[in-house]
Structures are given as C-alpha cells and as structure tokens.
Amino acid sequence: MIEVKNLRVAFPDKAGKPEQAVKGISFTIGDGEILGIVGESGSGKTQTALALAGLSPRKASVEGEILLDGRDLMPLSREEIRNVQGKDIAMVFQEPMTSLDPTMRVGRQVEEVLEIHTKLDKNARQELALQALRDVELRDVETVYRKYPHELSGGQRQRAMIAGAIIGGPKLLIADEPTTALDVTIQAEILYLLGKLNREKGMSILFISHDLRVIRRLCHRTLVMHGGHIVEQGDVGQVFQDPQDDYTKTLIASIPTRRY
Amino acid sequence: MKYYLRKLVTLIITLFVVSLLAFLAFQIVPGDAAARILGTEATPESLAALRHQMGLDRPMLVQYGDWLNQFLFGDMGNSYSYTMSVKALLGPKLPITFTLTAMAFLMIVCISIPLGVWQGKHAGEASDAVTGAVGQVFMSVPSFFLGIVFTLVFGIGLKLFTQGQFIHYDQSVSGFFGYLFFPALAIALPKSAMAAKLLRASVIRELQQDYVRTARSRGRKFSSVLRVHVLRNALIPVVTFLAMTIPEIVANSIIVEQVFTIPGIGRLLLSSILASDYPVVLAIVVMLAFLVVLMNFLADVLYQRIDPRIKVR
Amino acid sequence: MKRRNWTLRIGGCVAAVMVALILLGTVWTPYDPNALAGAEKSMAPCLAHLFGTDNFGRDLFSRVLEGGRTSLLIAFCTVAIGGVCGTVIGSLTGYFGGLVDEVLMRFNDSVSAFPNILLALVCVSIFGTGKYKIILVLGVLFIPSFARIVRGEFARERSRDYVENARIMGAGPFRVMFAHILPNVKTVLLSSVAIGFNNAVLAEAGMSFLSMGVQPPDASLGRMLAEAQGSLFTMPWYALSTGCFMVLLILGFSLLGQGLQEQEREL
Secondary structure, rough: OEEEEEEEEEEEOOOEEEEEEEEEEEEEEEOOOOOEOOOOOOOOOOHHHHHOOOOOOOOOOEEEEEOOOOEEEEOHHHHHHHEEEOOEEEOOOOOOOOOOOOOOOOOHHOOOOHHHHOOOOOHHHHHHHHHHHHHOOOOOHHHHHHHHHHOOOOHHHHHHHHHHHOOOOOOEEEEOOOOOOEEEEHHHHHHHHHHHHHHHHEEEEEEEEHHHHHHHHHOEEEEEEOOOEEEEEEEEHHHHHHOOOOEEEEEHHHHOOOOO | HHHHHHHHHHHHHHHHHHHHHHHHHHHOOOOOOHHHHHHHOOOOOHHHHHHHHOOOOOHHHHHHHHHHHHHHHHOOOOOOOOEEEEHHOOOOOOOHHHHHHHHHHHHHHHHHHHHHHHHHOOOOOOOOOOHHHHHHHHHHHOHHHHHHHHHHHHHHHHHOOOOOOOOOOOOOHHHHHHHHHHHHHHHHHHHHHHHHHHHHHHHHHOOOOOEEEEEEEHOOOOHHHHHHHHHHHHHHHHHHHHEEEEEEEEHHHHHHHHHHOOOOOOHHHHHHOOOHHHHHHHHHHHHHHHHHHHHHHHHHHHHHHHHOOOOOO | OOOOOOOHHHHHHHHHHHHHHHHHHHHHOOOOOOOOHHOOOOOOOOOOOOOOOOOOOOOHHHHHHHHHHHHHHHHHHHHHHHHHHHHHHHHHHHOHHHHHHHHHHHHHHHHHHHHHHHHHHHHHHOOOOHHHHHHHHHHHHHHHHHHHHHHHHHHHOOOOHHHHHHHHOOHHHHHHHHHHHHHOOOHHHHHHHHHHHHHHHHHHHHHHHHHOOOOOOOOOOOHHHHHHHOOOOOOOHEEEEEEEHHHHHHHHHHHHHHHHHHHHHOO
C-alpha cells in the first residue's frame, strides 16, 4: 500500500523563489487498486507521479512523506531509492516512440530491470523477458526480443515498455498518460491490458490522464487535481455521477457526449 | 547486403575517377620522363625515339590503363631523383607514417570520448566552461606550432627526447614509439578538442531524451545510464567525424614530420615535390586519395552499423 | 531572457584587435622590420622589443606584424575568391536545382572530403609556389565549402513565403536571389566568411611552413615559424611570439564564426 502525506513539489522561479507545482496533497493507493489522477496540464499530476517514482527534476524540492508498505521513501539515499525504482515502483511514460533507447534491442531493454537489480544470467533474463513480452500479449516474442524499437509499431512499443515495467514484479506501476500518443483502437487495447495485468498480477496502478473517459474506463478510484491541489477524490462511479466540486463539474460537462 | 554491394561499386568507381584525375593532373607538368632522362643532351629526335620506346607517345588513356595496372600490382614506376623504384623508396617510410597516424588517432579517441562525455555531464558548470575554453584555444593551434612548443618544452626543456634524432624501429621499438609520442600528440590535441566539443553537444542533446528517464525509472545509476544508453547514441555523429579525421591526420602528419624530422611519407612527398620527382608524388597522392575515399566509405558503413534506425536498402 | 553571446563578443574583440594591429603595421611599426642592428642581436623580449630581436638584431614584433600582413592578405584574397565564386555557384545551383546542381554537389562532396593541405600540395607541385599562386590555389580550393553552405541556404529559403510573394509580385529570379534571399542568409554567410578566414590562415601557414607557400623575400607567419624553428634552441621567443600571434589571429576568427553560428541558431 502506498500512502502519500502532504506531498509538496516546488521549483525555483526566475527570481529564485520557490513556486509550488504540488501544494501539499495526501492520498493512498490500496493493494491491487487502480487509482486515476485526472487534471489538465499544469495541475501537478505529472509532478506527483515523478515524485512517487523518485524522478523529480534535480532542481525541484520535494517535501512530505511517501510510504511504501509503511516505509518512508523520502529520507532514503539515492542508492536506496534506486533499489526501489524498477523493482517496487515501475513507470510507463507517454511517448513510446522516444521512451525506448533507439540503439538498443528491445529485449535487452525489457530485461533491463533484471540486469540492474538481480544476478540472473543472460539466459534466465531472456526467459523472463520473453514471458513478460507474452504477458503483454505481444505475438512472436522471439522476433520482437531481437528487434530495435523503430522496427515496432507505437502500440507494440508501449507494450514492450509495459513488459519492461512489470518484469520486476513491482508493487506499483505508475502510468503517465500511457495511451495519449496512441490512436483510439490501440488505446483501448492498452487500457484492457493494464486492467488485465492489475487483476492477474494484483499490482496497484497509478494512472495519470487528462482524459476523463479513459479514467472512467479503467480506474477504481480517482483524484481530480487542479492548480496543485486535490479538489475531489472518490470512487470513479461516485465522482462521475455526483461531482461535488465546481471544477470537477465543468470537467465532466466538457466530455464530448456521443451523438447518434 | 545489397546496400554494401552498391556502396562498394560506388567506391570502386570513385577510386577509378580519383586515380584518373591524379594521373591526368601530373600530365600537365612540363617535361616528361623521357626529357628527364635525356636531360640537356636531348635532341628532338632522340627524345621522340625514347618517348616511343617508353610508350609516352601513346594516347593518354592507354598510358593511364598501363600505369593503373602496374600500380595495382605494386609497381609504381621509378623515381626520377633516386635510382630506385618508387616502391622501394616508399616501402620503409610507410610503416613510420602509418604508426604516427595510428597513434594520433588512438590519442584522439582516448582523449575526446572521455572528455566529451565528462563535459556533457557537467554542462553549465564552471569545470565545463574552463575545459571548453581551453579546448577552444587548442582548436586554433596548428599542429606544427604545437609540435614546436612540444620540442621546446619536452625536448629542449625537459629533455624527454632529442629533436631531429629519430629512432628507427629497427634500432629500438620502444624508442621508436617514444619518439613518435609527441608528434602524435601534436596532431591529436587540436582534433581531440574538436571531437570533444562535438561529443559534448551530442551528450547534452541525448541526456534530454525520454529514454534516459526510462532507464532512471528502472533504477539505473546516472553514470551507468551515461555509459550504457547515452554514450552509444551520442557517439553516432562523432564516429563519422572520427573516420573523416583520418585523412586530416595524415595531412597534418606531413607537416608534423617536418617539425620533428621524421623520415615518413610526408617528408618524402615534400622533397619529391621540390625535386619535381613526379612518379613519387603521383604514387603518394594516389595512395592518400585512396585512403580518403576508403575512409569515407568506412564512415558510411560505420554510421549505418551504429545507428540501427538507418534502413539498410 | 536573452543569453549573452560570449563566443561572438570575445571572438569579435580578438579578431578586431589582431586585424587592427596588422593594419596599423602597414603604416607604422615600432622599428623598421628589416633594419639590422648589430648591437641588439638575439635579444629576449623586453620593453623596447616586445617580442625580442632575431640574430640580425631586427625587431621581431615589427617583423611579426609584417608577416601577419602577408598572411592576412592571402587569407583575405582566398576568402574573397572562394566566397564570391562559391556564393554565385551555390546560389544558382541552390535556387534552380536540377541536374547541374546534382552533379556539382557530388563533385563538391568528393573534393571536400580531401584535406585542404593535401590538395594545395598537389596544386603547388604542378603549378609552383609563390604568393599569388598560393592565393589562387587556396581561393579555388575554398570555393566548394562556400558553395555548399550557400546552396543549402538557398535551397531552403526558396520555398519560403516571402520568396513566393516576391515572385508573385513579378520579381525575376536574379532579383529574388540577390535582393530578397541573400540578405536573409547574411548571418550564415558572415559566419562562413569568418570560418573561411580561420581556415585560410591555417592553410597558408601550413603551406608556407613547408616552404610550399610564399617565398622569400615575402615573409608570412608560417614561413617565419619555419625560420624560427631553426633557432629554437637559441631564440625560443622567436617561434613562441610568432606562433602565439598566429594562434590569436586564428582563434579570433574561429570564435567569431562560431558566435555567428550560435546567433543564427537563436534567431
């Protein structure tokens, strides 16, 4: 279980004074839960995700508590954080095109977590990587394993990214707008895949999106962020049926409705 | 495979054209081999007879074909100034210039890659600014002046070598490499500064790429991200630059051999130009031209191999 | 927030000071560069003789200024020949494109692959040495690099809106090329001129150092360095002062060129 208490992320502005991007937010992600964070750009949702993954930009100052199964990650040294990254908390990014190293074969990137965190030999790693590629429902995994990222389609690349994230069996998968760069059918497939992985592997997912429809489809619970604050949180059904906050209401009202 | 085949065909055609141009260029020069041999005693008749005997009255292209054929089998004709074949003249000098070039190239690689990565990693810090400024100055120092400074500091000052006392590899292998160390460094430093600057910019560009964040999210150490992911990507433009510097190194070694009185190809080329010993000049020029063309080819192939995104057509 | 372009500033200052010194040298030098002074032979640098004197007692600072003048003159003529011819060829082929463009650029690429010094040596071995021959040889060798840059710029600018507009307004191709496009590629052109100077000084110095460039009685920095090398043991300041003067000259133009490139990128 992840507990975030009073998280603040601030950046120095031009004059050097700290400007807060995340203004003291608290929330929890239960085991096996999919929590969605929704908000427009600049709402602080991405900075929240990066803070959880230990990837805040160097010039940012991060305060508060991030408890992973009761252990606070904030006071940890860089080295101890690296032990958590990839193994306990993994991350998938928005751009599958650029998030993979173009000069390294896909297979090696999928098994990178094992290379860093385990002493498994090459063959054992390859076995697990192939299994992970199967888990993300890629076909012909031996071929994919040997390919370079540019030889895969956008959807395949995002699946490979997810395979590389789940291979270490993380407790939490952070997905930052993982479907935004993809077209609609592939988007649906990836959402389905994330749901399936959540059910089968029992890992928690923190899903970040600006798209309410995607959140409604996948998540159990959701937070609405605006200007660095959480303006509303609750079960997805409840938030969508009966929004309390004005900002949430306008967001929901702005979802394009289907016209038949 | 088809890609390489096509490249290879282009390579061979280029080699032909380059050798033809070089051959024709030296036909412009007044006074041919026959005139050279007969010297002042030449009468028009004897000249014509000797020309006929030597085949110099045949069409230019036929002469070229003949020359190329011999050249490819290692026969580069005879020197005008020395009573020996060009091949025998070049033979002992080639390994010297080759060693000098190879040493300089190795130095460039060994200096520029760590330096460029280090600068890119510390971009914007004071240490980067200082090394960058020093690099700028080195880029503007011609290698022959650097050679003179080295002679002054390490030769005359610190007595690490004696300028002008070249040690042949037959005498002492370690002495040979020792003597070539400073000339090679004089060639290498300006080029290293250029390569490092290029790599620095490339590393900075690559560090902003998303895949760096991905690798960090998997718990990779920053230094390890640099080594495993960034370096390979950042090297792509630098590899081409490095391959293309090899001809430049050879060109510079011509001058630096002069500074350190190294009996290599460069000094032979210069003395042959001064003595109008055209067969020697032509042989050296064609060999260097072949080197340039080959390096271009190598750069293409390397570029293609290091960057998997470039489609093999 | 606009970042100050230090490369451009420092480069501009260094280049301006060096050129000004050399220009000053054409009208006034501290001593007559060729005046022999038996009493002041081989003097180390001091206040009276900034760069010291040579074994004939000639003031080296004055001589370096004179040598710099030859080097700069050759560089100027080289860049003028290469720049003008290159710009004309590059703008024509870049603007019109077609088969001629294709063939010329191929040729260009092949020539550019060869180091300048090497080509210059070949030319000199065929045509001979001397100040004017070196200018001509280097000038011709510098055409491809200018042509390549200008061609690239023209090929890019050709499809811009303002060019289309000018064409619609009825401007002929030459008016479009030289009245409309040329002013827009000014910075790029200036930076290649600066870098051209840098390369020309280097190439001339290399050639003259090998005694394949200017011949006595002309003195250029490269030739003086070759001479200075002979007396390195007795008069190290001769080589050092000549060399450093040359390095500063090259450095100035090199920084100036890079600074202009940076400026162009920021625009």
